[in-house]
Amino acid sequence: MIDEKKRIIDVCCGSKMFWFDKENPDVEFCDIRELPKTEYCLGRYIEISPDTVCDFTNLPFADNSFCLAVFDPPHLKQVGNKAFMAVKYGKLGEDWETTLAEGFKECMRVLKPNGVLIFKWSEIQIPLSQILSLFSQRPLFGNKRPQKNNKTHWLCFMKGEQA
Incomplete structure (x- = not known):
């Protein structure tokens, strides 16, 4: 059952790696995958346990439902299906664009x-x-050039008033 009181949605939460509170009651955690606690690398474990199992291209929520959305999709297209990076981060399909x-x-x-x-x-x-x-649309702001050893970008967008 979907909790309509939640203000935040994470549309592909994975193992909720960057969340400080992985059980935040204000967040609807979504992912297309579920995975019980599994060792993906020697002594390292991962668990994917979303509130809602769904595809981020077809979310089962009404228009205009959330104040904040987090979109951290898989970013790898060239990785083996069973490689630990695919298990940890997911994998893009052929039609990734x-x-x-x-x-x-x-x-x-x-x-x-x-x-x-x-x-x-x-x-x-x-x-x-x-x-x-x-x-x-273009982002409002974010880090244009990530740090030398980290190729990760964080960007912020805002939905228009009439959208």
């Missing part, structure tokens, strides 16, 4: 007017410029 564009549209659809979307992207295989060309 369409998938990411549809995911962005869905995040904007479920956001309330003036709602905020936080987007995270790692440029390990696909440059950020290629990803941003898939989206219907």
Whole structure:
């Protein structure tokens, strides 16, 4: 059952790695995968336990439902299906451009007017410029150039009032 009182949605939460409170009651944690606690690397474990199992390109929530959306999609297209990086982060399919564009549209659809979307992207295989060309709007702000040893970008978007 979907809790309509939650203000935040994480559309592909995975193992909730960057959340300080992995059980935050104000967040609807979503992912297409479920995985019981599993050792993915010697002595390292992962668990994927979303509140709602769903595809971020077709979210089962009404328009204008959330104040904040978090979109941290898989960023690897060249990785083995059973590789620990695929288990930990997920894997993009052959139609990744369409998938990411549809995911962005869905995040904007479920956001309330003036709602905020936080987007995270790692440029390990696909440059950020290629990803941003898939989206219907440009970010308001974020880190344009990640640190030398870290290829991760954090960007902020806002839904328009009339959208």
